[in-house]
Amino acid sequence: MIYRFLATEQGMYDVIVIGSGPAGMTAALYAARSDLKTLLIERGAPGGQMNNTAEIENYPGFNSIIGPDLAYKMYEPLARFGVENVYGDVVEVINQGAIKVVKTEDAIYETKALIIATGAVHRHLNVLGEAEYAGRGVSYCAVCDGAFFREKELIVVGGGDSAVEEAIYLTRFASKVTIVHRRDELRAQKIIQERAFKNEKIAFIWDSVVDEIYGNDKVVTGVKIKNVKTNEMTDVPAGGVFIYVGLDPITKPFEALEITDNAGWIVTDNEMKTAVSGIFAVGDVRAKDLRQITTAVGEGGIAGYQVYKYLQ
Ligand code: FAD
Ligand code: NAP
Numbered sequence: 001m002i003y004r005f006l007a008t009e010q011g012m013y014d015v016i017v018i019g020s021g022p023a024g025m026t027a028a029l030y031a032a033r034s035d036l037k038t039l040l041i042e043r044g045a046p047g048g049q050m051n052n053t054a055e056i057e058n059y060p061g062f063n064s065i066i067g068p069d070l071a072y073k074m075y076e077p078l079a080r081f082g083v084e085n086v087y088g089d090v091v092e093v094i095n096q097g098a099i100k101v102v103k104t105e106d107a108i109y110e111t112k113a114l115i116i117a118t119g120a121v122h123r124h125l126n127v128l129g130e131a132e133y134a135g136r137g138v139s140y141c142a143v144c145d146g147a148f149f150r151e152k153e154l155i156v157v158g159g160g161d162s163a164v165e166e167a168i169y170l171t172r173f174a175s176k177v178t179i180v181h182r183r184d185e186l187r188a189q190k191i192i193q194e195r196a197f198k199n200e201k202i203a204f205i206w207d208s209v210v211d212e213i214y215g216n217d218k219v220v221t222g223v224k225i226k227n228v229k230t231n232e233m234t235d236v237p238a239g240g241v242f243i244y245v246g247l248d249p250i251t252k253p254f255e256a257l258e259i260t261d262n263a264g265w266i267v268t269d270n271e272m273k274t275a276v277s278g279i280f281a282v283g284d285v286r287a288k289d290l291r292q293i294t295t296a297v298g299e300g301g302i303a304g305y306q307v308y309k310y311l312q
Contacts, residue, residue: 021048030304047071
């Protein structure tokens with residue numbers, strides 16, 4: 001059954017924010033503090049990717065803070081400023097000019113302006129065994145699953161911040177963590193790289209990709225690794241495989257708006273405005289270089305303010 005929340009019932013929203021990661025929560029905070037009637041729609045737990053992060057060391061004001069703790073600190077003040085929260089998975093947005101219609105799986109909302117803050121989702125490797133052993137040794141979240149791999153030898157795939165930082169985290173549990181990277185140089189920030197190089201539990205296999213993940217029908221027991229320079233194949237025994245090969249934007253509900261680039265990231269100007277008047281985008285879902293909590297928060301503030309100006 002679909003419930004309609006229209007202007008005559010719930011009251012027309014000034015702004016709806018989709019996604020309550022750091023970008024969406026900040027946008028909602030700024031909009032509500034400008035006295036705009038603000039609705040925040042989230043399909044999971046408030047906090048977004050912060051909920052999957054063990055320790056955050058690069059958010060100003062904290063030496064180090066646990067991801068879900070920072071998520072809660074951002075979420076807590078929202079109600080005080082009048083942000084309405086609702087659980088919902090947004091499946092479609094229809095642009096009717098001055099009014100935008102937002103459809104979740106079981107409700108329809110109307111708003112004068114919209115801020116998209118849906119973030120991005122981890123990419124798959126698409127190799128043999130990955131889907132078969134998902135949840136049985138193949139994981140995309142060290143914080144969620146790391147503790148299940150005590151004293152195991154693990155493979156981490158990727159060379160970015162996520163792969164290297166999560167490999168370091170996994171050494172708390174694993175006996176050995178091997179990072180498999182397709183080049184001979186990491187992409188991760190230097191400070192994170194140096195920590196990994198110093199960690200005695202971490203080994204590297206360079207210029208290589210995982211070609212297959214295999215197991216004993218119950219759990220993962222190893223991977224086949226291919227050297228991309230020599231094409232040589234090697235079997236490496238492993239109790240688990242953590243995959244961190246980048247992100248894809250969550251933009252399917254907005255396809256009809258035609259606001260993305262060819263890779264699916266939403267294009268905005270410096271004021272977070274998309275090509276559609278009254279629709280803004282912030283955070284990881286944007287086409288940009290630096291995907292961080294600080295940038296997400298900054299863009300959320302800009303969009304919250306720009307929405308106010310737009311409605312004026
Ligand atoms: P997200 O945090 O991804 O939030 C998006 C929200 O939108 C989610 O809650 C999602 O459920 C919701 N959503 C998506 N689609 C829908 C829909 N259709 N309907 C309703 N809701 C929807 N950055 C740092 O600065 N420091 C770090 O230490 C750090 N560590 C990281 C570790 C890992 C493993 C990863 C993956 C990222 C890390 N990052 C870190 C990056 C940082 O987490 C992101 O840049 C940041 O969370 C982006 O914020 P966001 O609000 O744009 O998106
Ligand atoms: P990323 O930066 O895009 O890195 C993806 C890595 O996977 C790259 O090393 C890439 O190799 C490799 N890769 C991509 N496709 C592959 C494939 N098919 N097979 C094998 N390897 C493949 O993604 P991320 O590390 O998940 O980071 C996402 C964003 O979150 C970034 O903006 C990052 O800065 C941010 N983040 C920040 C922190 C922090 O600040 N502490 C922590 C985590 C994440 P190449 O290098 O060869 O391209």
